[in-house]
Amino acid sequence: MSEIIGIGLLGLGNVGSGLVELISTNREHIQDRADVNFKILHAVVKDLNKVRQSNGIELSTTPDKLLAEDDVKIVVELLGGVDPAFEWVSKSLKSGKHVVTANKSLIAEYGDELLKIAADNNVRLLYEASVGGGIPLIRTIQDGLIANEIESVTGIVNGTTNYILTKMEEENLGYAEALKLAQAAGFAEPDPTLDVNGADVAQKLSILCRLAFSTHYDSTKIPCQGVDILTQDDISVAEEFGYRIKMIAHAEILNGGHDLWVEPALIPSDHPLANVRNENNALLVYGNAVGELMFYGKGAGRLPTASAVLSDVIEIAIASPLHTDMVERKRIGISELRSSNFYVRLPILDKPGVIGKITTVLGEHQISISHASAAIRKNGDSGFGQVRIITHAVDPAKLNLALKEIKGFPEMSGEPVALRILEVNGDRRN
Amino acid sequence: MSEIIGIGLLGLGNVGSGLVELISTNREHIQDRADVNFKILHAVVKDLNKVRQSNGIELSTTPDKLLAEDDVKIVVELLGGVDPAFEWVSKSLKSGKHVVTANKSLIAEYGDELLKIAADNNVRLLYEASVGGGIPLIRTIQDGLIANEIESVTGIVNGTTNYILTKMEEENLGYAEALKLAQAAGFAEPDPTLDVNGADVAQKLSILCRLAFSTHYDSTKIPCQGVDILTQDDISVAEEFGYRIKMIAHAEILNGGHDLWVEPALIPSDHPLANVRNENNALLVYGNAVGELMFYGKGAGRLPTASAVLSDVIEIAIASPLHTDMVERKRIGISELRSSNFYVRLPILDKPGVIGKITTVLGEHQISISHASAAIRKNGDSGFGQVRIITHAVDPAKLNLALKEIKGFPEMSGEPVALRILEVNGDRRN
Numbered sequence: 001m002s003e004i005i006g007i008g009l010l011g012l013g014n015v016g017s018g019l020v021e022l023i024s025t026n027r028e029h030i031q032d033r034a035d036v037n038f039k040i041l042h043a044v045v046k047d048l049n050k051v052r053q054s055n056g057i058e059l060s061t062t063p064d065k066l067l068a069e070d071d072v073k074i075v076v077e078l079l080g081g082v083d084p085a086f087e088w089v090s091k092s093l094k095s096g097k098h099v100v101t102a103n104k105s106l107i108a109e110y111g112d113e114l115l116k117i118a119a120d121n122n123v124r125l126l127y128e129a130s131v132g133g134g135i136p137l138i139r140t141i142q143d144g145l146i147a148n149e150i151e152s153v154t155g156i157v158n159g160t161t162n163y164i165l166t167k168m169e170e171e172n173l174g175y176a177e178a179l180k181l182a183q184a185a186g187f188a189e190p191d192p193t194l195d196v197n198g199a200d201v202a203q204k205l206s207i208l209c210r211l212a213f214s215t216h217y218d219s220t221k222i223p224c225q226g227v228d229i230l231t232q233d234d235i236s237v238a239e240e241f242g243y244r245i246k247m248i249a250h251a252e253i254l255n256g257g258h259d260l261w262v263e264p265a266l267i268p269s270d271h272p273l274a275n276v277r278n279e280n281n282a283l284l285v286y287g288n289a290v291g292e293l294m295f296y297g298k299g300a301g302r303l304p305t306a307s308a309v310l311s312d313v314i315e316i317a318i319a320s321p322l323h324t325d326m327v328e329r330k331r332i333g334i335s336e337l338r339s340s341n342f343y344v345r346l347p348i349l350d351k352p353g354v355i356g357k358i359t360t361v362l363g364e365h366q367i368s369i370s371h372a373s374a375a376i377r378k379n380g381d382s383g384f385g386q387v388r389i390i391t392h393a394v395d396p397a398k399l400n401l402a403l404k405e406i407k408g409f410p411e412m413s414g415e416p417v418a419l420r421i422l423e424v425n426g427d428r429r430n
Numbered sequence: 431m432s433e434i435i436g437i438g439l440l441g442l443g444n445v446g447s448g449l450v451e452l453i454s455t456n457r458e459h460i461q462d463r464a465d466v467n468f469k470i471l472h473a474v475v476k477d478l479n480k481v482r483q484s485n486g487i488e489l490s491t492t493p494d495k496l497l498a499e500d501d502v503k504i505v506v507e508l509l510g511g512v513d514p515a516f517e518w519v520s521k522s523l524k525s526g527k528h529v530v531t532a533n534k535s536l537i538a539e540y541g542d543e544l545l546k547i548a549a550d551n552n553v554r555l556l557y558e559a560s561v562g563g564g565i566p567l568i569r570t571i572q573d574g575l576i577a578n579e580i581e582s583v584t585g586i587v588n589g590t591t592n593y594i595l596t597k598m599e600e601e602n603l604g605y606a607e608a609l610k611l612a613q614a615a616g617f618a619e620p621d622p623t624l625d626v627n628g629a630d631v632a633q634k635l636s637i638l639c640r641l642a643f644s645t646h647y648d649s650t651k652i653p654c655q656g657v658d659i660l661t662q663d664d665i666s667v668a669e670e671f672g673y674r675i676k677m678i679a680h681a682e683i684l685n686g687g688h689d690l691w692v693e694p695a696l697i698p699s700d701h702p703l704a705n706v707r708n709e710n711n712a713l714l715v716y717g718n719a720v721g722e723l724m725f726y727g728k729g730a731g732r733l734p735t736a737s738a739v740l741s742d743v744i745e746i747a748i749a750s751p752l753h754t755d756m757v758e759r760k761r762i763g764i765s766e767l768r769s770s771n772f773y774v775r776l777p778i779l780d781k782p783g784v785i786g787k788i789t790t791v792l793g794e795h796q797i798s799i800s801h802a803s804a805a806i807r808k809n810g811d812s813g814f815g816q817v818r819i820i821t822h823a824v825d826p827a828k829l830n831l832a833l834k835e836i837k838g839f840p841e842m843s844g845e846p847v848a849l850r851i852l853e854v855n856g857d858r859r860n
Contacts, residue, residue: 022577128574288455
């Protein structure tokens, strides 16, 4: 039985309730992997009377009681904005509590100061969720790429504007209509200013610069242009020339300084960033040893953000780095293979009736065909060729039985080949 | 001045010499970021007489002296294969030395056993470079996604076969010709069997299963089909139907077991894996909180692999996790902006000569035009419209000056908009 570590929450909104849910859903998994267990003891909220599932969490409207509680070892700050987050986080660190935050404004503006307070008090301050939502960008740049001098970071780090631009492009909407859609879908705030004018992106770029270049830039000094200048025409003219328009954050070592900007830019349609759709984020990182890497995933949302927050909480909780590898292996076993569409190639001799025989056998095995074609090359009296078939979803075991039978035909000139057809992302889920 | 940590190398081939180079090139950067410094003291090689830059490294043909040397704290194993790697790595761990390895065969087959030996001797065994080359996949799954139950991993983890398939597709080559090209480019061994028959991919999938599912599968038991069954026709028929063929490793929790296979599969051409070209690798990971993430980058090569190896070496070397954040910030400053192609939109009134005036001003500022178009809508006697221009590369400061001048024209009906055009990946790099 692993020790239970107490957590205090500053804020219990969307991401906070996601964290409560995630700790509960994945409790067993996290105990298996990291040998730690968490209990959320206390949460500071705005309104005590709001109806919510309490889950045994003590609620208050000021942080005093949470800060006084010795059992709260890790404080998770999910307030957003600088005030009162800066004060409450400082106090938490000074009370000897580790802090995990998802607050990009706080880290962009006061990161250095808060990290110093954390070090002075021998506690940690982690902020994986502040950039790129669920994508573990921060620890990747900090740890995974530590052997590299990072030369540039370029990417899409604001889900709201990427959602708006995707809708303008795919549904031929004007900027104002696309913004309304984003608000209706919950991807844009009622007041979307900080997202659409680039201020949010500049804060994230400031954090990335600290990690990549060990340099702090005031986010309000970064050259910045919003998406609110764009028209539907800009999108469609760009498309004519083979480009898509994306809101880009860019920082690069150049001529002894940093080339630094936040702007909607035209991206060639075969560029990896061009296909990042809706609320997704993606970051290209260029390291002097590793070359170009890309990280892609959900840049926002309740559970993706909670996933990043909880990874920081776990990192703080596990003292020993040997932990994760030493868990006893669960043996599960290989399952029955999933049904799938298949591409099948059958090498045949040119004999009458061969195609009929093949399709009959497939039919007998309940394998239904989506496309079929045959090509035969004559060679004097004889001939040979290929039958190609794309199936609808079929159990691979059934297909193998059918192909085994077909393989025995005297009309076959070689081994049948069957290749699985991968489904489009996410089609399988739910 | 940071302490100097001694390293011993088992193998000094391609990746080994890359590691020597990387430690030297990025020494200052690594000291800044992690406050550690390394010296390669000893290397075990096959042939003492081979001409190589010694860099003051003591060479021998057996590991005895290296193992006896107290100053060698970390052993880096770059031999490949199981014999003698297993014996030498075991001995290193038992001598109280940490080990970093890039050896997928060793970890796939003996990972559990070696990790146990490491734990028993209170040292660490890390293997980031064993899967995905320079992409930090292993620590991402282990640490970054630790709050998630991983539901599936799907990806391209063999650079050789991906290079072959890319060449078959893009240059209409047969399998044998494409293989020859891969060998000439150094991406395939003279004996390519383990790459093309899927054995290498199965070993990597076995390692991923251990990380994602805490389950060990014998890589030789994973259902596996090689790329050597493919013909040019398969590639082009797949293309006709909107698919590309890629060598895929797949593992997924399904019906209480794992759906597990290594096969060339058809991928819809708008799937993120479809655009992974040449020797690149990419892995899609689906976590129950974070949803789908993708990691993309160079899956092989001297410096990318050395980058992953060195990140493990640094992780072992830095005792305190507070290190990286506490380095003093270097202040560099924002540089002059880089020249770029731009898309410019100019809202105009329908007056005679306006287009000529605009293009004349651009010419006076040495801004050359790649495309220009104008569209005017008549509205009774008056009319208004847009001039759209795509420029060749231009200094943004120059462009701003020109646009400022144009903005003053009485023929303008609104603010000019200028958007940067991002270049295709890597075009900027040498």
